[in-house]
Amino acid sequence: MTENTDVVVIGGGYAGVMAANRLTQRDDVTVTLINPRPVFVPRLRLHQLVGGTHDAVVDYREVLAEGVRLVVDTVTRIDTAGRSVAPASGDAIGYDHLVYAVGSGSTDPRVPGAAEFAHPVATLEAARRLRSVVETAHATAALTVVGAGPTGIETAAELAEQGRRVTLVCGGALGPYLHPRARRTAAKRLARLGVNVLDGPGTKVTAVTRHAVHLDDGRELPSEVTVWAAGFAVPDLAARSGLRTDAMGRLLTDETLTSVDDERVVAAGDSAAPSDLPFRMSAYAAGCLGAHAADTVLDRIAGKRPAPIDLSFPALCVSLGRRAGIFQFAHKDDTAMRLYVGGRAGAKLKEVSCRFSVKHLADEARKPGSHTWPKGERCRRLLRAEHGEAPAAAERTA
Incomplete structure (x- = not known):
């Protein structure tokens, strides 16, 4: 008789759902997915939630395999010695293998006043609160978006397209990932939408007050609603559970996505740092890493040697409202090519x-x-060589 294997997946985002679904290949594997929300959140839509053009939720019945058990709860601790996780509102759940896919959320801003007066946008709850704030603000109120990455650009464009008066504070270059040609196209589109883009030297935010944003060149920008879109942070569950992490709190793994501390724990998505060289945080990478994490677990169950992660980035997509976008092609090392698609075609590719x-x-x-x-x-x-490192261990015995 074949012995059953229990696998617990912590986190129901792109990485966790992909891993959970993939694990159902074997009939002798029981998969439990633990997530704090009863719905799947397509985070690529959160800026649309803020702008009122999408609700940014999907029923788990549409994306989760029937054989996966969904537990709506928050894991407070992982007990690797006892092979169990502790949900906040229930009894411990045991596991034979664990997939750590807790994702990322809003970073804790260290700028004075930002935590008190600025509104994050990186989670469903934060985006909903921000939407409510925007709706109650006067139609001519000054809105300031801090952060020049995709989230900041997309949120600024979405709000401006709704007729809002928006300033985008970059703290450096606009869309630093983009090729200069694509960056110029993005800047022109934002200008047409009426977004006041402040980029380059002197645009780092030094303080946020209830009605203003202060820059390091001395400028004070009136701001009735300030949106904080400057970076992401990961939960500290791994560190609190005694597992080694990188400086940002991502679980340290080898190239198979296996924890350097426990071969029964694998990581995926934004919360994984393979060889201390994490991939760019993205829905695309999360799905691929989730699939590979599941493959690593399935290989161990089958007594096979897990393979190292192998992933390249074909593109990065940025929406500029509902009628324009940038589809930036990328080299395999995740650097921008000269080639990109803009305008309506870029918007269509982003939507796809x-x-x-x-x-x-x-x-x-x-x-x-x-x-x-x-x-x-x-x-x-190439990344390992650039960091002066020897290739990390790509396998462990089951």
């Missing part, structure tokens, strides 16, 4: 990417093991 990020999960639920992605193993070798 958003839809497919959810469709991939649904497809994996129906046919576990089917998800594939572009490979770029040379990229990981």
